[in-house]
Amino acid sequence: MAKKGGKVLCVDDEPSIVRSLQWLLQKQFEVVTATSGAEAIELVKQHDFDVVISDQRMPMMTGVEVLREVRRLSPRTMRILLTGYSDMQAIVRSVNESEVFRFINKPWNIAELPKVVDQAINIARTQPVEDTAADVTEDAPLVANGERILVIDDDPDMGRAVADIVGTSAKVSYTRNLADAVGILNSEPVSVIVSETRVGSIDATRLVRLMKSKHPEIVTVMLTGESDADTITTLINQGQIYRFVPKPIRSGYLKLVLHSALRKHNALTGDPGLAFRHAVENTASGTVDSLMSDVERAATLSETAIASKGAGFMATLGAGFRRLFGS
Amino acid sequence: MQFRLVRYFTLASLGMFGLVALSLIYFEHLQGQFFKQTSDEQGTFFSEVQQSFAKQQDESARRDLLSIHEAGNVNLTRLFANALWEKDFAPFVASVQAIDVQTCRAIADITDDKGKKVAPPEKKACFTDVGNRIMALPAFKGLDAKVFDSMKKSTVFKIKVFDLRGITVYSSEHAQIGEDKSANEGWRSAALDGVPKSELTHRGKFSAFEGVVENRDLIGSYLPVLEPGSSRIVGVFEVYSDVTPFLKQIQQTSEQIKLTAVENQRKLEEAATTNQTAVDATSYRQLATIAGLLALLFAALLVIVRRAEKVIQQQEKDRAHAHQQLAQSEKMASLGQMVAGVAHQLNTPLAFSQNNVLMVKDALQSMELPMKVASRLSTILEDVDGDKVTLKVSQLKANLEKLQDGNVDVSMLQAMLADVLEGIEQMTEMVVNLRDFTRLDRAAVANADLNKSLHTVAYIAKTVLPKNIELIEEFAQLPDVECNPSQLNQVFLNLINNAAQAMDGPGKITVRTATDGDRVRIEVQDNGHGIPDDVLPHIFDLYYTTKPTGEGTGLGLPIAKDIITQHGGEIQVSTRIGVGTTFTVLLPVRQQALSALAA
Incomplete structure (x- = not known):
C-alpha cells in the first residue's frame, strides 16, 4: 500500500467513536487512537502527529485541555475539536487556549471530515510554525x-x-x-x-x-x-x-x-x-x-x-x- | 391555616367598641346619678333650711307676741291692781280667807284611766261649793260689776284672781270661782317666785266678758300682785287676752313663708329636673357623638382593613402564580438540561452508527461489480463439464481496478455493523430509561422497585454530569415502595444534580439504598465542598438559592421536600465543609393515603 498522507490522532472516551474515525480515515491517513486525554498526551509525546482530533466531553481531561497540551507539546500539530453539543465555555476556551483549527460537530459529515483533515495535514506539513x-x-x-x-x-x-x-x-x-x-x-x-x-x-x-x-x-x-x-x-x-x-x-x-x-x-x-x-x-x-x-x-x-x-x-x-x- | 383578617378585625373591634360603649354608658349613668343625688340632697337641704327658717320665724313671732302681751298684762295687772286691789280686792280676798278649803283639799285625788291623778267629782263639788260661798259674799256683786265695767271693750277676755292659798277668789267666768289652782305651775311661778308666766292657748269655746266666744287664741298670764308700795306678793291675777288677730297675722305670715318656701322648693325641683334633663340630654348627646365617632372609626378601619385584605389576597394570588411559574420554569430548566444531556448522549451512538452505516453502504457499492463477476463466473463454471475453463481476460483487465476496490475486508464491515448494533442498543437503552424516568404512560401511583428507579435516574443523570464525576450505585435489597415514582425520580435527579454542583473538579457521588425498619432509606452522598453553616438552615427555604440571579430558582429542594412530605417521608441532610454532603430520604413502604400522591 502507498505511503499514507499524514499521521492523525483520534481521541474519544467512547471506543466506538474512535473506531469509526479510524475506519473513516485509515484509508488515507495513518490513524492512531486514544480513549483518554492522558493516553493521548502520552502518544503525542512519543509520536509526531500532523493532526489531533479530540472529543470535548471526556472524563478526567476535557478536549480543550488535551488540545491545549498538544499545542504546548507540539505547536505544528493542527488541532480539531469534536463536540456533541456546544458548551459555550468550552468553545471560548478552545479559541483562546487551544487555538483550534476547526470545530467538528457530531455526527460528522463522512465526505467532509477527511477533506478537513487532509487540509490540516497539508498546512501542518508545509507551513512554518510561529515561535511560541x-x-x-x-x-x-x-x-x-x-x-x-x-x-x-x-x-x-x-x-x-x-x-x-x-x-x-x-x-x-x-x-x-x-x-x-x-x-x-x-x-x-x-x-x-x-x-x-x-x-x-x-x-x-x-x-x-x-x-x-x-x-x-x-x-x-x-x-x-x-x-x-x-x-x-x-x-x-x-x-x-x-x-x-x-x-x-x-x-x-x-x-x-x-x-x-x-x-x-x-x-x-x-x-x-x-x-x-x-x-x-x-x-x-x-x-x-x-x-x-x-x-x-x-x-x-x-x-x-x-x-x-x-x-x-x-x-x-x-x-x-x-x-x-x-x- | 388561613387568617381571616376582615372577620377577626370586625369581631375584635366590634367587641372592643362594645366594651368602650358599655363603660361609657356606665360612667355616664354614674355621673347622672351623682348629679341627681346631689341635686336631691341640695333640694332636701334647701327645703330643710326653708322649713327651719319658717319654723323659727313662726316661733319667734309667737314668742314676741307672748312676751309683748305678757308685758302688757303685767302693766295691765299693775294698773288693775292699783285701781282695784287696795279698795276692792284686798278686803274681798281677806274675807274669802275665812272660808275653809282644807276639807276640800283633804279629799284624795283618784287615778283616772290614763294613770293621771285627777280630782274626784266630790272634790270638785266641794270646791264648787267653796265658789258658791265666795259668790255669796256681799262684796262680790259690786266687785264683779266693777271688773266687768273696766274690762269691757278691751282685748282682755277674762280675769281671775287667786289668793295665796291658790283658791280662785274671783273669775270673770263665775263657774270657776272656788277652784284650787295651788298645783298650777303658772300660779306657783307667780305666787311663790314672783315671776309672771304666760301661755298661748287656743280655745274652741271661751267665756269672755261679753259672752261665749269661739275659736280664739288667747294668752293667759299668771301675774303676781304686789302690795302697792312694797314688793310683797299678796295675790295672783290670771289675765286672758285675745291675740287671735295677731296670731292669725302671724299664722298668715307663716303660711305666706311656707307657701313661698314650697314655691321655692318647687322652683328648685323644677330647676333640678330641668338640669337633670339637660344633663341627661348632654349625656345622651355625648354618648351618641362618641358612638357615632366610634362607628366612623370602625367604618374607616374596616375600609382600610378590607382594602388591605384585598391587597394581601392579590399579593398571595400573585405570589402563588409566580411560584407556579417558577416551579414550571424550574421543571422546564431541569427538563431542558436533561434534554440537552440526552441529545448529547444520543449523539455519540448516532455519530458512529451513521458513519459506519454510510461506510458499509459505500463498501457494498464497491462490492457490486466483484459480486457480479463472481456470480457470472459461478454460472459459467456450472455449465462446464470438463476440468478446465478458458477466460478471456482482456475485457476483465480493464475493470481490474474496480474489482480491487471491491476487495473489502468483510470482517471489518461486520465489526462496523456490530458497532452500529451496539449503537442502536445504546439508543434503545436511552429510550427505555427515558420512558422509565418520565413514566408518562404509567399509573401515577405504583408499587415501585426504587433500586430500578434510582438506576434509571442515575443513567439519566450521567448524561448531564461532567464526565469527571463518578456516579456509584450501592443498592441493597428493597421491598417495593408504594409511591409516585415519577415525582420521586424528580427528587432523586435533583439531589444528584445538586451533588454534582457541589464539586468543582473530579468527584464521586454515591447513591445508596437500605431498609430501615418499615421504611426505606435512600442516600445521595457527595465528596464536594459541603454546605456552609450560614446556608444550611435555608436550603429548604422557598426561593433561597446561592446561585447567581437567573440561574437558580431556589425551588429544587423545597419541591423535593414537598414531594417527600407528601409521601409521608423525611428528608435529612448532613454536611461537612470540605468533606461532602449526604442527603438522606426516608420513605414508608406503605402509604396512609394514596390519593395525595396521584397529583
Whole structure:
C-alpha cells in the first residue's frame, strides 16, 4: 500500500467513536487512537502527529485541555475539536487556549471530515510554525510599532478602553458603523480588528469572516455580551478569530489579548506562509451581497453624516466592498 | 391555616367598641346619678333650711307676741291692781280667807284611766261649793260689776284672781270661782317666785266678758300682785287676752313663708329636673357623638382593613402564580438540561452508527461489480463439464481496478455493523430509561422497585454530569415502595444534580439504598465542598438559592421536600465543609393515603 498522507490522532472516551474515525480515515491517513486525554498526551509525546482530533466531553481531561497540551507539546500539530453539543465555555476556551483549527460537530459529515483533515495535514506539513512566545504578564508594557487597530462596537467606551491601553504605540480607529469600518479598511492598512459580534442591528461577524478570507494577515478579536455557540463556531471555522473576549471586559485581560494579537499580526506579515495555518472555510455564497445590502440600508436609515453624503457615498461604499472582498 | 383578617378585625373591634360603649354608658349613668343625688340632697337641704327658717320665724313671732302681751298684762295687772286691789280686792280676798278649803283639799285625788291623778267629782263639788260661798259674799256683786265695767271693750277676755292659798277668789267666768289652782305651775311661778308666766292657748269655746266666744287664741298670764308700795306678793291675777288677730297675722305670715318656701322648693325641683334633663340630654348627646365617632372609626378601619385584605389576597394570588411559574420554569430548566444531556448522549451512538452505516453502504457499492463477476463466473463454471475453463481476460483487465476496490475486508464491515448494533442498543437503552424516568404512560401511583428507579435516574443523570464525576450505585435489597415514582425520580435527579454542583473538579457521588425498619432509606452522598453553616438552615427555604440571579430558582429542594412530605417521608441532610454532603430520604413502604400522591 502507498505511503499514507499524514499521521492523525483520534481521541474519544467512547471506543466506538474512535473506531469509526479510524475506519473513516485509515484509508488515507495513518490513524492512531486514544480513549483518554492522558493516553493521548502520552502518544503525542512519543509520536509526531500532523493532526489531533479530540472529543470535548471526556472524563478526567476535557478536549480543550488535551488540545491545549498538544499545542504546548507540539505547536505544528493542527488541532480539531469534536463536540456533541456546544458548551459555550468550552468553545471560548478552545479559541483562546487551544487555538483550534476547526470545530467538528457530531455526527460528522463522512465526505467532509477527511477533506478537513487532509487540509490540516497539508498546512501542518508545509507551513512554518510561529515561535511560541514566552507568556507575558498583565503588567508588561504593550509592544507595538504604530500598527492600526480598528475597534467596531456600539459602545464608545470600548474604543476609549483600547486607546488607553495602546497609548501612543499604535493607532486606534473607533467606529460604531460598519460602513465606516469598510471605509477605514479600504483606506488604511489595519493590523487588528476588535469587533462586537453585533453592531447596531447588523451581524458584524460576516465582515470579520470575509476580511479573514481575503486578508488572512489581519488578526481578529471578537467581543460579545451574549453567548451564542453557533455564532462562535462559525467564527472559528470561517473567521479563524484569534481571541474571543466575553463582556464585561477586564482591561488587564484585554491588554494581554491585544499584545498577543499584535505579535501574531507581526508574525503573519513577517512570514506570509504562516497565514495558511489560519485558512478558513469558504463562507456561504452571497454573504458579501447580504452584508453590503445590510450596511447600505443601515447607512441610509441612520441619517448620519455619512449617509448625507448622498449617492456618491453609496457608490464609494460599493466600490469599497468590491475592492475588499473581490467580486 | 388561613387568617381571616376582615372577620377577626370586625369581631375584635366590634367587641372592643362594645366594651368602650358599655363603660361609657356606665360612667355616664354614674355621673347622672351623682348629679341627681346631689341635686336631691341640695333640694332636701334647701327645703330643710326653708322649713327651719319658717319654723323659727313662726316661733319667734309667737314668742314676741307672748312676751309683748305678757308685758302688757303685767302693766295691765299693775294698773288693775292699783285701781282695784287696795279698795276692792284686798278686803274681798281677806274675807274669802275665812272660808275653809282644807276639807276640800283633804279629799284624795283618784287615778283616772290614763294613770293621771285627777280630782274626784266630790272634790270638785266641794270646791264648787267653796265658789258658791265666795259668790255669796256681799262684796262680790259690786266687785264683779266693777271688773266687768273696766274690762269691757278691751282685748282682755277674762280675769281671775287667786289668793295665796291658790283658791280662785274671783273669775270673770263665775263657774270657776272656788277652784284650787295651788298645783298650777303658772300660779306657783307667780305666787311663790314672783315671776309672771304666760301661755298661748287656743280655745274652741271661751267665756269672755261679753259672752261665749269661739275659736280664739288667747294668752293667759299668771301675774303676781304686789302690795302697792312694797314688793310683797299678796295675790295672783290670771289675765286672758285675745291675740287671735295677731296670731292669725302671724299664722298668715307663716303660711305666706311656707307657701313661698314650697314655691321655692318647687322652683328648685323644677330647676333640678330641668338640669337633670339637660344633663341627661348632654349625656345622651355625648354618648351618641362618641358612638357615632366610634362607628366612623370602625367604618374607616374596616375600609382600610378590607382594602388591605384585598391587597394581601392579590399579593398571595400573585405570589402563588409566580411560584407556579417558577416551579414550571424550574421543571422546564431541569427538563431542558436533561434534554440537552440526552441529545448529547444520543449523539455519540448516532455519530458512529451513521458513519459506519454510510461506510458499509459505500463498501457494498464497491462490492457490486466483484459480486457480479463472481456470480457470472459461478454460472459459467456450472455449465462446464470438463476440468478446465478458458477466460478471456482482456475485457476483465480493464475493470481490474474496480474489482480491487471491491476487495473489502468483510470482517471489518461486520465489526462496523456490530458497532452500529451496539449503537442502536445504546439508543434503545436511552429510550427505555427515558420512558422509565418520565413514566408518562404509567399509573401515577405504583408499587415501585426504587433500586430500578434510582438506576434509571442515575443513567439519566450521567448524561448531564461532567464526565469527571463518578456516579456509584450501592443498592441493597428493597421491598417495593408504594409511591409516585415519577415525582420521586424528580427528587432523586435533583439531589444528584445538586451533588454534582457541589464539586468543582473530579468527584464521586454515591447513591445508596437500605431498609430501615418499615421504611426505606435512600442516600445521595457527595465528596464536594459541603454546605456552609450560614446556608444550611435555608436550603429548604422557598426561593433561597446561592446561585447567581437567573440561574437558580431556589425551588429544587423545597419541591423535593414537598414531594417527600407528601409521601409521608423525611428528608435529612448532613454536611461537612470540605468533606461532602449526604442527603438522606426516608420513605414508608406503605402509604396512609394514596390519593395525595396521584397529583
